Amino acid sequence: MIGAVLCISLTPLWIALGEGYASPFLFNCILRFDVAVIFWGYLWLFHKSLLFNRQVLYIIKERIIGWAMIFTVVNNFDFAAFAWSTRFIDISMSAVLFELWAIFIIFLMHFLYRKERRYTDINAFTVCLLLYGFVGVMFVVASQTGQVLAFEIQSSYGLYFGLLLAIGGAFISAFAAFNFRWSTNLRRLVLERELDVANASSAEIEMFAVVFAFAISNSVASLVSGSLGVISGESLSIGGLFTVFGGALAQGTGSILWRKSNLISDHPSINAIAYAIPIFSLAWLAAFSFVGVPRPDYLVIGSAVIIAINLIINFEAEIRWGFKALILALGVFGTVVYMRDDVFDLLGITQWGWRAGDYFEAIALSATVFTLLLAFRVARLVSRSNAEEIRTFSLLRKLDLLSKRGVVSRDVIESVRRFDEARGGAQRRASYLEIRSYIMDICPLSDLSDIDRQTLSEAEVDLDTLARSKQLGSIFGELFALLIFGGVTVGLALLSYPLDVAVGWIRVLADLFAMLISAVIIFLIVNVWDLHQERNEGKLELWTERGDYVVKFSDTTRRLADQGLSALIGFAVVVTYAVLLAYKWLP
Numbered sequence: 001m002i003g004a005v006l007c008i009s010l011t012p013l014w015i016a017l018g019e020g021y022a023s024p025f026l027f028n029c030i031l032r033f034d035v036a037v038i039f040w041g042y043l044w045l046f047h048k049s050l051l052f053n054r055q056v057l058y059i060i061k062e063r064i065i066g067w068a069m070i071f072t073v074v075n076n077f078d079f080a081a082f083a084w085s086t087r088f089i090d091i092s093m094s095a096v097l098f099e100l101w102a103i104f105i106i107f108l109m110h111f112l113y114r115k116e117r118r119y120t121d122i123n124a125f126t127v128c129l130l131l132y133g134f135v136g137v138m139f140v141v142a143s144q145t146g147q148v149l150a151f152e153i154q155s156s157y158g159l160y161f162g163l164l165l166a167i168g169g170a171f172i173s174a175f176a177a178f179n180f181r182w183s184t185n186l187r188r189l190v191l192e193r194e195l196d197v198a199n200a201s202s203a204e205i206e207m208f209a210v211v212f213a214f215a216i217s218n219s220v221a222s223l224v225s226g227s228l229g230v231i232s233g234e235s236l237s238i239g240g241l242f243t244v245f246g247g248a249l250a251q252g253t254g255s256i257l258w259r260k261s262n263l264i265s266d267h268p269s270i271n272a273i274a275y276a277i278p279i280f281s282l283a284w285l286a287a288f289s290f291v292g293v294p295r296p297d298y299l300v301i302g303s304a305v306i307i308a309i310n311l312i313i314n315f316e317a318e319i320r321w322g323f324k325a326l327i328l329a330l331g332v333f334g335t336v337v338y339m340r341d342d343v344f345d346l347l348g349i350t351q352w353g354w355r356a357g358d359y360f361e362a363i364a365l366s367a368t369v370f371t372l373l374l375a376f377r378v379a380r381l382v383s384r385s386n387a388e389e390i391r392t393f394s395l396l397r398k399l400d401l402l403s404k405r406g407v408v409s410r411d412v413i414e415s416v417r418r419f420d421e422a423r424g425g426a427q428r429r430a431s432y433l434e435i436r437s438y439i440m441d442i443c444p445l446s447d448l449s450d451i452d453r454q455t456l457s458e459a460e461v462d463l464d465t466l467a468r469s470k471q472l473g474s475i476f477g478e479l480f481a482l483l484i485f486g487g488v489t490v491g492l493a494l495l496s497y498p499l500d501v502a503v504g505w506i507r508v509l510a511d512l513f514a515m516l517i518s519a520v521i522i523f524l525i526v527n528v529w530d531l532h533q534e535r536n537e538g539k540l541e542l543w544t545e546r547g548d549y550v551v552k553f554s555d556t557t558r559r560l561a562d563q564g565l566s567a568l569i570g571f572a573v574v575v576t577y578a579v580l581l582a583y584k585w586l587p
Helices: 002-009 011-017 026-046 052-062 067-075 079-085 089-096 101-112 125-143 154-173 176-194 201-231 238-264 268-287 295-315 319-346 356-404 411-421 425-440 448-472 475-497 505-536 558-583
Strands: 540-543 547-552
Touching: 011 238, 011 268, 011 505, 026 079, 026 201, 026 238, 052 176, 067 154, 079 089, 079 154, 079 176, 089 154, 101 125, 101 154, 101 176, 101 268, 125 268, 125 319, 125 558, 154 176, 176 201, 176 319, 201 238, 201 295, 238 268, 238 425, 268 295, 295 319, 295 558, 319 475, 319 505, 319 558, 356 411, 356 448, 356 475, 356 505, 411 425, 425 558, 475 505, 505 558
Parallel strands: none
Antiparallel strands: 540 547
16 A cells, blocks of 8 residues: 555656646546556456456456446546646645545445445544544645645635535545445356356455456546547647656556555555655655745644554554554644644734743643542442452353353353343343343252352352442543543643743743643543443453363453554654654744
8 A cells, every 4th residue: 555655646746747737638538548558468467367268258248337337437537627626726725625535435445345344344533533634634735835724716616616626536536446346246256156267366356356447447437538638629748648658657556556455454444544645746746846845844744643643543553542542632732732823823812821830730730630530430440340350250160160060051151251241231131131040940959069059159149249230330420520620631731831931942841741741631531431441341252172261361462562553653743743843942
């Protein structure tokens, strides 16, 4: 995917060199034609046996006309829509809106493959990361304009039409997901019919199908784009023609790499790496003196956000949300602190601060109350979690012993596992009643030995105590109080500042303090949620070799690596904003 991003990021340079923005449809025609030639050549070199297989071609003939292929063809008009939009709105606005495709395609792929469960589910936190990554793209674009969201609009009608084209281009670009859907269906049919495909693997068949669909769609899109270009009277110079060839090579190579990366990954959010395209595009354009960077600080912020977000999404930094929330909070609050004075100036606020002593005393008072509430809540959670673990292991071992002695059915152990992993009151109650039913089926109790009766009685106590404890969930009053004082502390730190500290190292350190304490408070709040999640996690796993349930072991090596990666990302974010604040406040 990184290789694909590097290749695709060259496209704006080829557009600038070949003046493709002046003739978007004709430029798109030649670009798509050249890319189609590259794809047909790739198929001939690497998938010749499938390309000339009559049985495979017959299936393709059956499936060539359909909604998936139609959307795949439409996908190849994304650049035309993007280039056309720049005639009506500023290119920075168009670029920001067009980069929404990286979000659209993630959700579209998730929707198209939802029944197969091929890709990892997208949760609310992933959505937040994607949206924050888009903010990073906005800062990259703003580094060229010199101001955040400083757009020039030619006319009101041009605004609406340009916005429609840019957003439409983003939707069209996301239609590449249908390319994967068509190829997956083709691979399934080839395997179901057990065709003679020269021992080609399932992955090779799907890669062939993906490239074949894109080759067909590029060929069709080239013809349609050329017709539209001729009708609209567009023209392209000889130099522009030669430039297109270079762009087609980069685009074709990048497209193959991009599709390959999606086939071997089980997480659609890998496409978020495409947020880095504007960074590299800007670097290529600046290298050839097509653009300048009047605000390098915005470029640094945008680049840091995009890199950090992609590391969090694609390298699964730690299994808990707290570490991810810390990194996200560091980036968000660092940006807020850095941009705070610009926002105040924009709103006409001249003073919104305290004397240095009052500023830090107010934050310390609010943070102290927050810490006391947090300590009380965490202590209760840890105590309850430890007690539940002891009861769970005690219940398991006592029932396991009774089952081996033939007192109770062996199936009760599976019910204990379900009770341990149950989520929600209904599941827990059903599992609890299952265990109780196995115990009540023991008859007659008088036939049991004294030791068995005592063990059974203790197991019943463990079960009832455990069931009662698991019903005691979150106390929302405590969480609400945590949010109140956490929010007050963060608000004081971020939205105000010490008035009598103007510039210099003291102001740098004060802003870093505001950023760090705010991010740590967010981490601590989310960490309370993590403790709740760890409390609800299953503690037992099946030992398949012996058919017995044992304590679940986590991958400590992977976890340490993830924690190390989290710490490294967090440290890099802090250093980045420390450098930016020093650049801002040091004379």
